[in-house]
Amino acid sequence: MSDTLVYRIGGAIYINLTNKCTNNCTFCLREKHDGVNGYHLRLSKDPEARDVIAALEKESDVSESVFCGLGEPTMRLETLLEVAAYLKARGSHVRLNTNGQGSAYAGRDIAPALKGLVDTVSVSLNASDAAKYDTVCQSIYGKEGYRHMLDFARSCIAQGIETVLSVVDVIGPDEIAKCRKIADDMGARLRVRHYIE
C-alpha cells in the first residue's frame, strides 16, 4: 500500500508530511489510530516535496489546503515551504496546524519563512500554563515547550500571519476562559475544538 501523502476532509486538501512529533500528547490520535476519517496516515518514510507535489497535481481543487497529518509538519520545514510555495502558486489558502515548537526544533525563528506561504497558522495551545501543558503534551522540551509555542505564535502575529490558538473542549470552561485571555492578550483568535475520541 502506498503512503497517503494527501487526503481530503470536507472541501480542503490535507497534507501528511511526517509521523514524527516533538510532543507526545496524551490525547494524540497516533496512540490509538492509524489515521483519521478512514485514511491510513502512517508513513513508511517522510515524503520529499516532489512526491507530495506529484500527489497534489492529481487534485483539481486545492483552493483550501492544510498541513496536518499524524505528526508535526514543521519538523519537515524545507518540504513544507516547497509544497506551500506550489500551493500558493495554484491560488490555495494554506493553513498550518502545528504544535508551535517548530522554531525550537529548527533552532531559529521560522515565522519569517512562513510569511507569504502560509496564510493561517493554527497553534495547539492546549493549556493555560506550562505545568498543565507539560502534563498533557509531554514535549521533548519539557515545560519550556509551552514558552516555545507561545513565542512562535507571537512571532507569527508579528509577521502578519493570521494566528489561531486552539484548545479542546474537555479542558472545561474555567481553563477555556484562561486560554481565551491568553489568545486575546496576544491578538490571536481562540478556537475551541470538540475532542475526538
Ligand code: SF4
Ligand atoms: S502535537 Fe499533535 S501530532 Fe504531536 S503528539 Fe500532540 S496531538 Fe500528536
